Each structure stands twice: as C-alpha cells, then as structure tokens.
Amino acid sequence: MAKQERSIRTRRKILEAAASVFEEHGYGAAKLSAVLERAEVTKGALYFHFTSKEELAYAVLDAQTEFPVRRVQRCRLQEFVDIGLLFAHRLSTDVLLRGSVRLTLDRGSGELDRSGPYRGWIELNHQVLKEAQEHGEVLPHVDVEETARIVVGGYAGINLMTQITGGLEDLEAMAGAFYRHVLPGVAAPGVLGTLDMAPDRGARLLAAGPERSTGGEPAPPG
Amino acid sequence: MAKQERSIRTRRKILEAAASVFEEHGYGAAKLSAVLERAEVTKGALYFHFTSKEELAYAVLDAQTEFPVRRVQRCRLQEFVDIGLLFAHRLSTDVLLRGSVRLTLDRGSGELDRSGPYRGWIELNHQVLKEAQEHGEVLPHVDVEETARIVVGGYAGINLMTQITGGLEDLEAMAGAFYRHVLPGVAAPGVLGTLDMAPDRGARLLAAGPERSTGGEPAPPG
Numbered sequence: 001m002a003k004q005e006r007s008i009r010t011r012r013k014i015l016e017a018a019a020s021v022f023e024e025h026g027y028g029a030a031k032l033s034a035v036l037e038r039a040e041v042t043k044g045a046l047y048f049h050f051t052s053k054e055e056l057a058y059a060v061l062d063a064q065t066e067f068p069v070r071r072v073q074r075c076r077l078q079e080f081v082d083i084g085l086l087f088a089h090r091l092s093t094d095v096l097l098r099g100s101v102r103l104t105l106d107r108g109s110g111e112l113d114r115s116g117p118y119r120g121w122i123e124l125n126h127q128v129l130k131e132a133q134e135h136g137e138v139l140p141h142v143d144v145e146e147t148a149r150i151v152v153g154g155y156a157g158i159n160l161m162t163q164i165t166g167g168l169e170d171l172e173a174m175a176g177a178f179y180r181h182v183l184p185g186v187a188a189p190g191v192l193g194t195l196d197m198a199p200d201r202g203a204r205l206l207a208a209g210p211e212r213s214t215g216g217e218p219a220p221p222g
Numbered sequence: 223m224a225k226q227e228r229s230i231r232t233r234r235k236i237l238e239a240a241a242s243v244f245e246e247h248g249y250g251a252a253k254l255s256a257v258l259e260r261a262e263v264t265k266g267a268l269y270f271h272f273t274s275k276e277e278l279a280y281a282v283l284d285a286q287t288e289f290p291v292r293r294v295q296r297c298r299l300q301e302f303v304d305i306g307l308l309f310a311h312r313l314s315t316d317v318l319l320r321g322s323v324r325l326t327l328d329r330g331s332g333e334l335d336r337s338g339p340y341r342g343w344i345e346l347n348h349q350v351l352k353e354a355q356e357h358g359e360v361l362p363h364v365d366v367e368e369t370a371r372i373v374v375g376g377y378a379g380i381n382l383m384t385q386i387t388g389g390l391e392d393l394e395a396m397a398g399a400f401y402r403h404v405l406p407g408v409a410a411p412g413v414l415g416t417l418d419m420a421p422d423r424g425a426r427l428l429a430a431g432p433e434r435s436t437g438g439e440p441a442p443p444g
Contacts (some may be wrong), residue, residue, distance in 0.1 A: 026329070028251055053275065105329045107248070107385055115387045150380065150403050157379020158372065163329055165337045170289065181372050185406035 019099020064100040065120035076132035088175040089202025173199040241321025287342035298354035311424025312396040323413040339380040343374045
C-alpha cells in the first residue's frame with residue numbers, strides 16, 4: 001500500500017489504542033506505554049504523529065464531532081433528535097468515540113481543556129434548531145441557543161449517569177426518553193406528534209445508508 | 223467543649239478538607255497528606271474517624287443527599303423544581319457539597335462506586351413526583367420514575383457542562399432553564415403556569431428559613 005495510506009492507517013491505529021486506554025483509565029492515569037502496546041507500533045511511529053499525551057488526547061476529543069453527524073431530514077427537529085439518537089447507537093460500536101466521550105465526561109483538574117466537544121455540539125445543535133425555527137417547527141417563545149445548551153449538557157449527563165449506574169446499553173433508551181421529555185417544550189404542536197424518538201431510531205438510521213458531514217454543503221431547503 | 227462535640231467538629235473539619243482536596247484533584251490524584259494539612263489535624267485523628275481514602279470519599283459522597291433537601295410546598299411540582307434550584311444555590315457556598323459533586327461528576331475507573339448519590343437523588347425526585355401525581359399535577363401519560371431518572375441525569379450533565387465550559391456561577395441560570403425545558407412535558411396545563419423556575423428561586427428559598435429533612439415525617443397533604 002502507498003506510503004501515505006500506511007501513515008493514515010498507523011495514525012488511526014494509534015488514535016484507537018489511545019481512546020481505549022483513555023476510556024479505561026481516564027486522562028490522568030493513562031500511560032503512553034500502554035498506548036504503544038495496544039497499537040503495536042514503535043515509539044518513533046507514535047512520536048511521528050503525536051508529540052505528547054496531551055496532543056493525543058486533543059486528537060481523540062476532536063474525533064467526537066468530526067464524524068458525519070447530520071442526516072438531512074425534511075423536518076429539522078427530526079434531524080435535531082437524530083443527532084443524539086445516532087450518537088447513542090454509534091457509541092456501542094465505536095471505540096474512538098467511547099474514549100473521546102470518557103475524556104469529556106471527566107471533570108478533570110484543569111490539565112486538559114475539555115470544552116471543545118461541548119462547544120462543537122452546542123454549535124451543531126444550535127444550527128439545526130435555527131433551521132427548524134426558520135421552517136416554523138419551533139414554539140414562538142423558545143430561545144434556540146439556550147435549548148442547544150440545555151440539550152447538550154443534559155445529554156452528557158444522561159450518558160454519564162448510565163455509565164455510572166447502569167451500562168452503556170441503557171443509553172439508547174435513555175436518550176429517547178430525554179428527547180421525549182424536552183421536545184414538548186420546544187416543538188410546535190403540529191410537529192411534535194410527527195417526531196420519531198424511539199430507542200431503535202439510531203440503529204435504523206445507521207442501517208439506512210450514507211450520511212452527510214457537518215462540514216459539507218448547506219442543507220437543502222425542506 | 224465536651225469530648226463528643228469536639229469529636230464531631232474534628233470529623234467535620236476532616237470531611238471539609240477532604241472535599242476541597244477531592245474538588246481540586248479528583249479522587250485518583252487526591253493525597254491524604256493534603257487532607258491532613260488542610261484539616262490541621264494529626265494522622266491519628268484522621269485514622270480515628272476514617273480508615274482509608276476510600277472511606278473518606280464515601281462519607282463525602284453521602285453528604286450530598288444527607289443535608290435537608292425538601293421544602294414542603296402545597297404544589298409538589300414546585301417542590302420538585304425547588305430541589306434542583308436550591309441545590310444549585312447551595313453549591314456556591316458549601317465546600318462539602320462541591321467536593322461531593324466533583325466525585326459524582328467524574329466517571330472514574332471503577333475504583334470508587336459513584337452510583338450512590340444518583341440513586342439517592344432519583345429516589346427523592348421519584349417520591350416527590352409520585353406525590354405530585356397523586357395531587358393531579360402531572361400529565362396523564364408521564365412515567366414519573368423515568369422522569370426522575372431523566373431529570374437527575376440531565377441535571378448532573380448541566381452541572382458538569384457549566385463546570386467545564388463556564389463557571390459555577392452559571393449553574394443557577396442553567397438549572398432554571400433546564401426545568402423550564404422539561405416541565406412542559408410533565409406538568410398538567412393548569413399547574414405549569416404557576417411554577418416559579420426563576421434562577422434566583424434557590425437564594426430566596428434559603429433566605430426564607432428552615433428546611434425539612436428527607437428523613438423527616440411524611441409531607442402534610444397539600
């Protein structure tokens with residue numbers, strides 16, 4: 001395989017190994033020697049891609065909002081709900097995502113700035129909610145920027161609580177219940193009844209085919 | 223002062239010192255030597271009250287749901303909202319509470335069972351919501367046990383996010399916004415408009431006087 005392709009694969013292998021070490025031990029206790037062992041790469045290869053544990057952690061954190069997260073729907077509020085339901089489903093299969101989430105769900109001690117993913121998710125949710133508002137799908141009094149913050153923070157807590165009290169397998173059910181609790185205060189009456197917030201929605205979306213990245217072209221009018 | 227009273231004060235001093243060390247460093251990196259230094263007690267005094275860092279952490283975790291958290295209101299949904307708004311306000315002044323919350327908001331690595339406070343908060347919220355249901359304050363389709371879990375998890379995430387992205391000072395505003403988002407899907411139409419979910423509600427409640435502990439007598443009929 002070509003040199004560049006090999007380099008991309010090695011980088012990915014290191015990132016996934018680091019994510020699994022972060023998931024298990026958290027940032028503070030994670031050791032680069034464990035990453036080397038799991039990735040089965042040399043120290044030289046690791047330092048070629050990442051100069052420190054900190055740089056590795058930021059790359060893992062970035063991965064959380066880099067994967068394609070939007071699936072265009074005629075109804076923007078459905079798209080808003082889909083972001084969280086798809087994420088809950090992905091978490092069960094994607095080790096890089098799990099390691100990234102683990103870093104985000106520790107409060108840490110100031111040694112790592114964990115605010116990036118929160119800001120990224122708030123921005124994305126805010127954008128989709130603004131489109132929903134333009135389409136007349138949102139109740140008149142709703143402050144969509146506030147709603148974006150409440151949903152991102154609340155979702156993170158649902159995730160944290162299921163990890164601490166139950167298992168990750170609860171997340172899809174809990175995420176569905178979370179949206180069913182929040183949407184009555186957000187959605188216009190005619191829209192609320194049309195929303196699919198079932199726990200298996202994420203799995204069905206993923207099975208249905210390709211996605212569109214947030215970095216892509218603007219969504220077509222609904 | 224009497225021997226017993228002195229012992230209670232020393233225990234409290236150790237707990238507050240431990241809470242501030244946990245708040246700063248998290249559980250894994252916290253050192254008992256730092257607790258000794260902050261509490262200004264001897265090693266012997268500390269080990270008389272707590273045999274290990276783990277035991278100290280569980281005592282700090284327990285403190286979170288031990289303080290009086292209910293204030294009886296004729297409207298039980300107001301009481302439900304008050305639990306969270308009062309907690310947000312207390313967090314700004316109570317170091318023991320802050321250290322306890324810090325322990326709860328780290329996912330940890332299995333070395334400490336952090337599920338106790340979540341279970342305690344869910345039970346309390348569930349109890350108040352059941353009373354609200356009996357009083358006819360809740361929409362017919364609502365599963366109050368699920369609502370209790372969603373609110374406790376979501377609240378924890380709002381707390382975590384404000385600590386990571388902003389400051390603790392945001393929590394009272396964010397907690398009010400969180401309840402304003404969730405209650406339209408929970409409260410019966412006639413009740414929703416009567417609820418006070420303003421950010422300064424917690425401060426007003428605390429200024430208004432004494433509280434009732436969760437361990438006390440059952441609430442009088444509304």
